[in-house]
Amino acid sequence: MKAVMKAVRIINISLALFKGWMRSRSGVFFSFMFPVMLLLIFGVIFQGGGEYDLYIINMDKKNGINEPTNLSKAFIDALNSTSAINVIVVNGTPQDFIQENSFGRIRLLVIPPRFEENFTKAIAIERMKSMFSTVEYIIGNYSARIPEDALKEMEKGRVWLERTERPEIRLVYYAEKDDAVAPIIAGVLHAFTASFTLKGVGAENIFQMEMVNYRGLKPADYYMPGYISAFIMTNGVIGLTSTVSDMRRRGIFKRLATTPLEKREWVAANVIHQSLLAIMLTFVMLIVARLAFSVEAFPNPFSWLLIFEGAVLFSGIGMILGSLFRDVEAATAIANAIAFPMMFLSGTFWSLEMMPEYLQTIAKLIPLTYFSEGLRTAMITGGDASFNAIILGVLAVVFLALGSYAVKWYE
Amino acid sequence: MIIEVKNLVKVYGNTKALDRVTLEVKTDEIFAILGPNGAGKTTLIEILEGLRTPTSGEAKVLGFDVIKDRDKIRRKVGVLPQDFAAFDRLTVEENISLFSSLYNGLDVSELISLVGLEQWRKVRFQELSGGLKQRVGIACALAGSPDLVFLDEPTTGLDPIARRETWEVIENLRGKTVVLTTHYMEEAEKLADRVAIIVSGRIVACDSVEELKRKFGKLRLVVHGETRRELEVESFEEIYRILQSLDKPYPFEIVTPTLEEIYVKLVS
Numbered sequence: 120m121k122a123v124m125k126a127v128r129i130i131n132i133s134l135a136l137f138k139g140w141m142r143s144r145s146g147v148f149f150s151f152m153f154p155v156m157l158l159l160i161f162g163v164i165f166q167g168g169g170e171y172d173l174y175i176i177n178m179d180k181k182n183g184i185n186e187p188t189n190l191s192k193a194f195i196d197a198l199n200s201t202s203a204i205n206v207i208v209v210n211g212t213p214q215d216f217i218q219e220n221s222f223g224r225i226r227l228l229v230i231p232p233r234f235e236e237n238f239t240k241a242i243a244i245e246r247m248k249s250m251f252s253t254v255e256y257i258i259g260n261y262s263a264r265i266p267e268d269a270l271k272e273m274e275k276g277r278v279w280l281e282r283t284e285r286p287e288i289r290l291v292y293y294a295e296k297d298d299a300v301a302p303i304i305a306g307v308l309h310a311f312t313a314s315f316t317l318k319g320v321g322a323e324n325i326f327q328m329e330m331v332n333y334r335g336l337k338p339a340d341y342y343m344p345g346y347i348s349a350f351i352m353t354n355g356v357i358g359l360t361s362t363v364s365d366m367r368r369r370g371i372f373k374r375l376a377t378t379p380l381e382k383r384e385w386v387a388a389n390v391i392h393q394s395l396l397a398i399m400l401t402f403v404m405l406i407v408a409r410l411a412f413s414v415e416a417f418p419n420p421f422s423w424l425l426i427f428e429g430a431v432l433f434s435g436i437g438m439i440l441g442s443l444f445r446d447v448e449a450a451t452a453i454a455n456a457i458a459f460p461m462m463f464l465s466g467t468f469w470s471l472e473m474m475p476e477y478l479q480t481i482a483k484l485i486p487l488t489y490f491s492e493g494l495r496t497a498m499i500t501g502g503d504a505s506f507n508a509i510i511l512g513v514l515a516v517v518f519l520a521l522g523s524y525a526v527k528w529y530e
Numbered sequence: 531m532i533i534e535v536k537n538l539v540k541v542y543g544n545t546k547a548l549d550r551v552t553l554e555v556k557t558d559e560i561f562a563i564l565g566p567n568g569a570g571k572t573t574l575i576e577i578l579e580g581l582r583t584p585t586s587g588e589a590k591v592l593g594f595d596v597i598k599d600r601d602k603i604r605r606k607v608g609v610l611p612q613d614f615a616a617f618d619r620l621t622v623e624e625n626i627s628l629f630s631s632l633y634n635g636l637d638v639s640e641l642i643s644l645v646g647l648e649q650w651r652k653v654r655f656q657e658l659s660g661g662l663k664q665r666v667g668i669a670c671a672l673a674g675s676p677d678l679v680f681l682d683e684p685t686t687g688l689d690p691i692a693r694r695e696t697w698e699v700i701e702n703l704r705g706k707t708v709v710l711t712t713h714y715m716e717e718a719e720k721l722a723d724r725v726a727i728i729v730s731g732r733i734v735a736c737d738s739v740e741e742l743k744r745k746f747g748k749l750r751l752v753v754h755g756e757t758r759r760e761l762e763v764e765s766f767e768e769i770y771r772i773l774q775s776l777d778k779p780y781p782f783e784i785v786t787p788t789l790e791e792i793y794v795k796l797v798s
């Protein structure tokens with residue numbers, strides 16, 4: 120019965136906090152509308168790389184050395200000279216390259232091994248075909264004058280030629296599913312290969328182009344988990360700081376303390392409230408990212424664990440700050456002074472690799488870094504974020520304990 | 531006795547907020563603690579509510595010790611703190627319902643009607659006037675159906691109409707024990723069965739208003755003769771003797787002491 124009453128009290132306080140939040144226009148704006156606006160703005164601004172960039176991986180190397188064959192190099196130079204496409208030659212495997220550049224829009228053409236060998240063979244076959252048609256004409260008109268042995272050899276050659284297939288060169292072209300420019304570049308590539316074959320071989324196109332559509336990651340994929348984590352942080356650090364400070368200043372804590380409600384129940388109610396906001400924010404961001412940028416991510420149970428840990432951790436920080444300052448303005452100013460640098464230094468708005476080394480070191484000391492990185496890994500790239508979850512879990516426990524201690528229920 | 535306080539002392543740094551306070555509150559009475567600002571009224575009441583820890587002395591509320599049993603006390607008392615505040619964006623009904631749910635307490639409609647807030651039940655707390663907010667506070671204080679209610683300066687800052695309306699609500703609480711603090715004489719005189727006057731942390735008087743007047747006040751006889759004469763007298767017999775001794779039957783009036791006069795005398 121006691122446990123039921125406790126649960127009822129916690130739920131009712133959570134609902135009261137939630138209703139109060141829902142009726143606060145600024146609260147709803149800064150918790151939901153603002154991150155959605157940022158996602159839309161930055162998602163559009165930073166969408167994609169150059170319009171007609173084409174990355175090329177040349178796998179046709181000279182025997183024994185890691186240098187491209189002359190013909191494959193000539194092929195790339197010729198393609199670059201068309202000026203229809205901006206060619207960028209890169210190294211590595213296609214899978215690695217796509218993985219490493221997962222947050223930019225890329226198109227990749229892979230020149231296969233034995234490109235030069237096959238192209239040369241195709242030239243030889245085409246030339247032999249041409250030569251053989253002359254030979255057949257001679258046989259048809261002058262066979263009586265040709266020695267028997269020579270005719271036999273010619274027949275052998277004809278049979279070989281009939282049986283020998285002209286090699287094809289299979290180029291692999293990787294492009295994102297919804298990349299509108301990708302088919303245009305594919306058309307350019309087709310025309311170029313046809314022309315290249317005609318000049319080199321004097322025959323129809325020997326290139327086959329296999330188009331591989333992959334689900335590429337866009338700026339929105341990068342920003343969405345970042346914004347979810349950043350605004351879970353601001354809801355806790357800024358929102359809860361001002362709530363705690365205001366409730367303390369106005370004597371609401373004192374009033375609640377004279378009811379059967381216990382401090383730990385109030386703390387639990389706030390954690391539930393903040394977790395609920397975090398879940399709602401995640402869903403809103405997922406829907407907007409899906410509709411506006413076709414982001415297909417959906418949080419797995421591990422992501423939810425990170426989201427819960429983040430909500431708890433930043434609620435704890437909010438409780439500490441709110442308890443230190445009775446003046447709401449001062450408390451909110453301090454919370455802002457902590458939240459905003461944390462947001463900008465944790466890789467939420469730009470990749471940590473873009474920052475100077477000393478700032479990268481500072482970023483490692485910021486809890487939000489582990490939250491946004493972990494969430495990005497768990498939600499988007501599908502990697503292992505267990506280290507981030509452990510760090511966040513430990514910090515959440517520590518800060519929640521400190522926050523609970525800091526809240527002054529009564530003297 | 532529903533409250534027993536013996537030699538209660540509370541010290542903040544170098545300031546003695548309460549100095550050996552001893553008092554008793556009887557069951558079902560309305561007991562007022564009267565004193566100037568900073569006299570220690572709120573400190574005393576907050577110790578009794580279990581919100582503050584005394585430096586020394588003893589206090590029992592409903593038979594429970596204020597230090598050891600503060601959890602038991604707060605489940606059984608109703609409290610209206612000074613400057614009551616609630617959840618601003620919740621309505622009157624939602625706030626009262628929330629407080630009631632914390633106790634598993636009284637029906638919300640019953641509470642709303644008890645404090646006369648029927649027509650404001652759907653109005654948000656932040657949109658209410660000071661008097662209406664205090665009524666919400668009283669409803670919240672009654673949410674757990676307590677036998678003992680503490681009202682800390684329930685009418686401070688209210689306009690005269692709102693103050694009288696709040697008095698009516700408090701009057702309706704008769705049947706419960708009510709301890710209220712105030713610095714309004716009129717309020718104590720109107721509502722309280724007994725009054726304790728606290729000055730600089732010390733109880734300087736504690737009794738019914740009539741007894742306080744009798745103990746500390748003087749009757750005055752004002753005779754409107756050829757000149758106006760005002761005389762302090764000890765008893766009605768003395769008045770009778772003075773009037774008999776006048777050469778003419780001049781108009782006169784007998785002025786009884788007010789609580790304010792007694793208060794000013796004791797405080798100064």
